[in-house]
Amino acid sequence: MxxxxxxxxxxxxxxxxxxxxxxxxxxxxxxxxxxxxxxxxxxxxxxxxxxxxxxxxxxxxxxxxxxxxxxxxxxxxxxxxxxxxxxxxxxxxxxxxxxxxxxxxxxxxxxxxxxxxxxxxxxxxxxxxxxxxxxxxxxxxxxxxxxxxxxxxxxxxxxxxxxxxxxxxxxxxxxxxxxxxxxxxxxxxxxxxxxxxxxxxxxxxxxxxxxxxxxxxxxxxxxxxxxxxxxxxxxxxxxxxxxxxxxxxSQYGLASLKFRWNLSGTYQQVIPRYLSTDRAGRDEREFLNDYFPDMGTLATAIFLKGYQWPFDPRKVAGHGSSLIDLLVHQETVIKGRRVFLDYRRNPAGADPLQRFSFDRLSPEAFAYLENSGALLPTPIERLIKMNPPAIAVFKDHGIDLERENLEIAVCAQHNxxxxxxxxxxxxxxxxxxxxxxxxxxxxxxxxxxxxxxxxxxxxxxxxxxxxxxxxxxxxxxxxFLAAAEPRIRLTMETARKMLGGKTATAAAPAKAADEFRRRMSAHGAQIRDPRAMDAAVSEAWSQWAKVKRNLKVPGPEFLPQAFKILDLCLTHALYLEAIREYIDKGGRSRGSYLVLDPNGEKPSPRIDDRWTFSLAGPRDFVSRKILEISLDERMNVRKEWVDIRPIPPAGAWFETVWNDFRNDRILERPGEDHD
Ligand SMILES: Cc1cc2nc3c(=O)[nH]c(=O)nc-3n(C[C@H](O)[C@H](O)[C@H](O)COP(=O)(O)OP(=O)(O)OC[C@H]3O[C@@H](n4cnc5c(N)ncnc54)[C@H](O)[C@@H]3O)c2cc1C
Structure with missing residues (x-):
């Protein structure tokens, strides 16, 4: 170097x-x-x-x-x-x-x-x-x-x-x-x-x-x-x-908010109580009760969330575990309430006859808890028995699951x-x-x-x-400079333009981030509404044009943040473009997201009519191709649906491989000589 x-x-x-x-x-x-x-x-x-x-x-x-x-x-x-x-x-x-x-x-x-x-x-x-x-x-x-x-x-x-x-x-x-x-x-x-x-x-x-x-x-x-x-x-x-x-x-699923932590595995297998409150913490309700037919089905769905962690539209119907994610989304995003897990008490059914008891669980859930020696009175006791480090992680971050409720939401986790x-x-x-x-x-x-x-x-x-x-x-x-200097100059010029000016405030980057983050979580996460996509995409691009032109910060110490905003704003616009293109090509619910479809089916009779959808099938266009998306030199968006390459045939012959290996023919770009 x-x-x-x-x-x-x-x-x-x-x-x-x-x-x-x-x-x-x-x-x-x-x-x-x-x-x-x-x-x-x-x-x-x-x-x-x-x-x-x-x-x-x-x-x-x-x-x-x-x-x-x-x-x-x-x-x-x-x-x-x-x-x-x-x-x-x-x-x-x-x-x-x-x-x-x-x-x-x-x-x-x-x-x-x-x-x-x-x-x-x-x-x-x-x-x-x-x-x-x-x-x-x-x-x-x-x-x-x-x-x-x-x-x-x-x-x-x-x-x-x-x-x-x-x-x-x-x-x-x-x-x-x-x-x-x-x-x-x-x-x-x-x-x-x-x-x-x-x-x-x-x-x-x-x-x-x-x-x-x-x-x-x-x-x-x-x-x-x-x-x-x-x-x-x-x-x-x-x-x-x-x-x-x-x-x-991408994958979305239930996680805690105050300290960002994924709530899979034993966090669900011990069957905590789900509750929601208004923004001020009043009007506590066990909101899941309205949507499950009985305590056994509800408690089993919570248990299954443990190893069916990412939201999956195939697991919503039949009171599946992903119905819980959907209901948490409804409670937090649509109704504007807050949702918590309570490890100190068992779920309580709407009807007193439907109180939690182990014999109402599915045989699989019951056997798991029994084999783990965890048929204990409360979720926290079960968690202490099955996974004490899971409690310690929260304690290290100032949250005591033995004393307080844990606020949660459906969160983005992985792309x-x-x-x-x-x-x-x-x-x-x-x-x-x-x-x-x-x-x-x-x-x-x-x-x-x-x-x-x-x-x-x-x-x-x-x-x-x-x-x-x-x-x-x-x-x-x-x-190097003969090729690189124009772009370096452009980057320096971008920095210079972002400095100062009447509109410069320390809060400008955070404000811009708040705008695209809200847009992304509303339209580009676990719930995707085809009717909202055109507006979301055009707002995304106009925000990007705006931040490129107008983002001003009061001093050089804010430049790293400002450049990050440019990067993320562009990224979110392309992600939303891809989602719209997928839907335009007939893409339906799959993976870890639900595409709303008024002609689809409601997965459960008790949920709101807005949640109708259908699942992508293996023969759908979008299942047989992969969407590639990029920007050309003039920053126009390019979209191409390409074939999925199959797994190469097995059964390479040792002598052939050895020959290629000895003659340095392994490391090759497809269709190209070495450089
Ligand atoms: C809660 C949670 C649970 C997960 N559980 C699992 C699991 O059980 N199993 C599993 O396989 N995966 C899991 N994942 C996913 C997995 O952890 C991540 O995909 C993986 O750790 C990513 O590693 P990485 O090296 O690609 O990136 P990261 O570890 O995210 O590192 C990115 C690095 O890039 C740096 N960086 C970013 N931008 C810039 C820049 N402009 N300039 C310089 N540096 C930059 C960052 O500072 C960081 O050092 C989980 C993810 C989460 C969030």
Missing amino acids: KEGRITIAGMKIPLVSLNTLIIGSGAAALNAAVRLHERGQRDIALATEEFGGGTSNNAGSDKQTYYKLSLAGDRPDSPLEMARDLFKGGCMHGDIALCEAQGSAEAFFHLVGLGVPFPHDRFGAYVGYKTDHDPQQRATSAGPLTSRLMFERLADVVKTKDIHVFDGHQVIALLTEGGEKEKKVIGAVALDKRKGRRRPAFVVFNAVNIVLGTGGPAGIYQTSVYPESQTGAHGLAFEIGAIGHNLTE NGGLKSGIWWESNIKHLFPVGEVNGTHGVRRPGGSALNAGQVGALRAAAFIAGRCAGKPPKAGV
Whole structure:
């Protein structure tokens, strides 16, 4: 890595030249750095807005899941079987599914080797359990904070290997060269916003490759269980023409609000009482009672929410577990009330004869509690018995489940879609490698835990390709600047324009964020109303035009926030575009969202007439294709529905593979020679 200085528009700016810049410091970005280092590539560095921020280090759940190939017992499994199960989720490319399955064991044992405490028995069996959309028992967990443990172990390696980290560096632009067809990334502009600096300063990176590990688009939502330190940076990539796909597919589910935490697993299996109040905390009601026929059905649905966590429109009818999400949405968003879980009392039926009792539960729910020794009088006693750390997590954040109610809502948690890449995790922009959640490898559904696997495998594959094919030195400063200077100037000019002026206020970025977050949570989350989409999309674009033109902040210290707003505002507009396009193509309810449809069916006789919908079928146009969306050079939106690539045929012959391997024919971009 070489550090120098350049002068642009009379301003002296640090220039860092290196082979690979890794943006972000979540589990995926860190793994990319570690894997590159393992492959001998030393000319690398990380640039991250906050080391320790992001989802991996700050999110978790009752039992945070890591999905991997089955590695224990006598149940047969194979990478091809695992690929089929990933592919079955719908709208996922088969070759990517195969890569994620093939790389699973390697990625998992790498983490084990680094000391992530995944449990095994005395014979060394990494026993698994069944997670959602998983026909096998491929899931494992290191506890409520699996991804934090991954972050910590990988961060230790980054430290011990002396991999340079530009902490407090928010990347605000990617630099490219070449026309639309042959565009490649050549660097980035960041704002150095480290504490102690008087004002943020520009830093320019001249890099052969960029690994983008900036995580999910958390900052576009108002109601979210992503940690507050995670916002996302998809806009950086959209601005240079990177293609997004499956942007319509995200997961939503029940989570706590005061401290953002996913409420799956035992949080529901102990069957807490659901209640709602008015905004002031008065008029307490057990609102679920009106919609369930009896206590047994209600308590069983709550129990099932434990392992049917994401909202799923297929699980609403027949008083399924997702009816609860819908009713929580109705209570909070439509009626403007507040919803809480109470762990101190059992649900009480509307009719005294319908009080909670274990013998009213389904045999499955009853057996689970019985086997866990948890047939105890109250939800909190059951939780203490089954999962004390689940209570401790809240205590650590000032919430005592033994004394207070827990406020909840249906929250955005994860994006299955995102930027598109090929089998080496390179995007349509050459040398730009999105890894982790920003790379949307999954489609409609995915097995729980497969996001963490995808992040590790993707980073491994990107590193292999970079080390094998793109390992050269960056160009000299003069050559780099000949291509990059106009864009750097534009970024500096954008910053200059945002500073000062009559309308500048410290609150301007937050106000803008509030506007698009509300829009996104109202129209682009778990409930999507076709009649509202045109207005939502046009308001989104007009807000983007407005913030680009008018967003003014009172001083340079607000620039990082202001650039974030530009990024997120653009991101939300493209996400809404994708949702409208999906609906225009006849897209119906699927995955983790419901598309309202007056010609559909009401899933339960007691709920409001507004909740009629129908489910997307396998033969629907939208189920047979994947929507790709991007911006062209003039910032026009491009939409293309592409075929879903099948899983490549199995049964490669050893001699052939060996030959290709020895002759260095493995690391190839489809249809292209090496560079
Ligand atoms: C509550 C919750 C529970 C979950 N449970 C599971 C589970 O059980 N199993 C599972 O597989 N997945 C789960 N997920 C999803 C999974 O945790 C995430 O997908 C994964 O951790 C994302 O990792 P990442 O490395 O891609 O991004 P992150 O860990 O989010 O890291 C992103 C990084 O990018 C940085 N960054 C962002 N923008 C910029 C910028 N402009 N410049 C510089 N740096 C930037 C951030 O500071 C951060 O360091 C869960 C998610 C949540 C929210």
